[in-house]
Amino acid sequence: MPLGKRGRPGTPSLLRELNDRAALDLLLNGQTLTRSQISEYTGVSRVTVSQMLARLEERGLVTIVGEQAGNRGPNAALYSVVPSSAYVAGLYMELDLVSAAVADVTGRRVADVSVDPNGAADPTELVRGVIERACASAGIDLARLSALVIGSPGVVDPRTGDPRLAVNLPAWHEGALDALRGALHKPVVIENDVNLAAMAERAVGAAKSANDFVLVWLGGGLGLATVLGGQLHRGTAGAAGEIGYLPVHGAPLHTDITLPDNGGFQLLAGGAAVRALAARHGFPAPSAAEAVRAAVAAQATDFLDELAQRVAVGVASVCVVLDPGLVVLGGEVGRAGGTELAGRVAAGVAAVSPARPRVVPTAVPGEPVLRGAMLAAVDQARAALLASVADPRAVPGDG
Numbered sequence: 269m270p271l272g273k274r275g276r277p278g279t280p281s282l283l284r285e286l287n288d289r290a291a292l293d294l295l296l297n298g299q300t301l302t303r304s305q306i307s308e309y310t311g312v313s314r315v316t317v318s319q320m321l322a323r324l325e326e327r328g329l330v331t332i333v334g335e336q337a338g339n340r341g342p343n344a345a346l347y348s349v350v351p352s353s354a355y356v357a358g359l360y361m362e363l364d365l366v367s368a369a370v371a372d373v374t375g376r377r378v379a380d381v382s383v384d385p386n387g388a389a390d391p392t393e394l395v396r397g398v399i400e401r402a403c404a405s406a407g408i409d410l411a412r413l414s415a416l417v418i419g420s421p422g423v424v425d426p427r428t429g430d431p432r433l434a435v436n437l438p439a440w441h442e443g444a445l446d447a448l449r450g451a452l453h454k455p456v457v458i459e460n461d462v463n464l465a466a467m468a469e470r471a472v473g474a475a476k477s478a479n480d481f482v483l484v485w486l487g488g489g490l491g492l493a494t495v496l497g498g499q500l501h502r503g504t505a506g507a508a509g510e511i512g513y514l515p516v517h518g519a520p521l522h523t524d525i526t527l528p529d530n531g532g533f534q535l536l537a538g539g540a541a542v543r544a545l546a547a548r549h550g551f552p553a554p555s556a557a558e559a560v561r562a563a564v565a566a567q568a569t570d571f572l573d574e575l576a577q578r579v580a581v582g583v584a585s586v587c588v589v590l591d592p593g594l595v596v597l598g599g600e601v602g603r604a605g606g607t608e609l610a611g612r613v614a615a616g617v618a619a620v621s622p623a624r625p626r627v628v629p630t631a632v633p634g635e636p637v638l639r640g641a642m643l644a645a646v647d648q649a650r651a652a653l654l655a656s657v658a659d660p661r662a663v664p665g666d667g
Contacts, residue, residue, distance in 0.1 A: 284323070285658045287312055291320045292329060292657060295349040296650045298374055302336050302344040321347055329353050329653065349373060354414040354649040355406070357399055358641030360461065361391075361420045361440070367638050368398045370406040370413075373653065375646045379406035391440055392447045399452065413454050415648035419461040419637040421489060426506045429458055433507075455648065461485075462509060463500050464640030465598050465632070466493035471643055473632035474596045482592045483630075484511070484583055487599035488539035488556070492586060512538060516581050537578045542601060545578075546571060557600035564608050576609055580616025587623035598630040605629065 290310045294301060301309075307317045324330035331350050335343035351372040359368040363385075370379040381402045385394055395418065403410045420440060423433040431440040448456045466483040469475040475483070479498045485491035492509035494501040501508050512534035535541055539556040546552065546559030549571035553559035563571045583595055595617075596602075597610050606629045614627035632639055 356645035368402040417641040417645040462491035465636040468640035481594035485599040486601035557604040560604040576612030
């Protein structure tokens with residue numbers, strides 16, 4: 269198709285849209301800028317920048333937030349994106365806890381809530397109730413949400429976006445995504461929880477700005493997130509990273525994949541196995557993380573060495589295939605083990621494989637899955653705002 273028939277190349281309206289999007293994109297990154305700075309970054313004249321900002325102000329997307337003193341002449345106005353121009357929500361589904369947060373388009377959280385699901389049978393009603401409660405806490409109407417991202421354990425089908433195998437959440441099933449979108453009338457995304465944790469790790473944690481790394485999740489269940497070339501690898505069926513099923517020497521294999529402790533690596537280094545190992549070493553505890561935390565405090569070398577060797581079996585299996593260079597130990601157990609566990613795992617991997625990854629504990633402050641869900645939701649809201657500049661009829665948040 270000839271260029272002239274593909275749209276409006278070079279037309280004044282298209283150039284206005286491109287310029288407006290460029291200015292808004294700069295401000296969405298959290299910067300507070302003057303007209304001169306926007307002119308410098310976008311390469312357009314200050315007169316054009318003034319027109320761009322006027323249009324964005326008229327649409328309620330940009331506002332003046334202060335002044336920058338200059339050497340001569342009047343102070344320059346400082347522009348910022350309007351934080352309330354979009355709101356998003358993130359949610360983390362666990363067996364015994366549902367956590368949610370609401371943030372504005374700058375990423376600033378305005379509400380956090382946690383709810384005990386108490387055996388709720390309908391995930392759609394559960395999610396809707398939690399999100400309504402979070403919005404009420406934030407003082408906004410549910411209709412103002414632009415995006416919702418949900419972190420879920422298990423396999424998420426990359427074709428449909430539905431949870432396909434969430435062993436610990438049997439109420440999650442195919443069709444859940446459409447049901448949620450219909451009930452909330454909002455864009456909803458369900459993402460694997462460990463993948464979201466890896467997004468948070470890359471943004472604000474131990475893998476900050478890393479283009480190649482793996483996150484090994486050590487908790488009640490086991491998981492893996494793989495980032496290669498800056499992109500998450502999900503696999504054809506969305507099952508990439510389900511390392512609890514990894515066949516390992518010394519652990520029996522079962523044939524029913526719907527069982528919580530199916531076999532393989534899960535029976536070697538999953539939460540129940542870590543608790544049993546800790547108890548044998550004199551550190552009984554209600555959870556694997558508490559046992560590991562107590563062992564680290566007591567400098568229990570024998571227990572930490574044996575645990576690290578178990579974890580190293582799975583990590584080495586991953587590293588000889590991917591050779592990522594950086595391995596982050598996440599989850600409650602990875603955080604509890606800290607550098608004491610990470611250093612031992614690195615030595616264990618080096619002893620049995622040619623890979624020599626740097627192994628570090630998670631460094632994401634707070635709940636990494638919920639943090640990742642919020643980051644993903646903010647990205648979606650910002651993309652919707654940028655798209656709305658090209659189509660003034662578009663309303664961010666409409667499903």
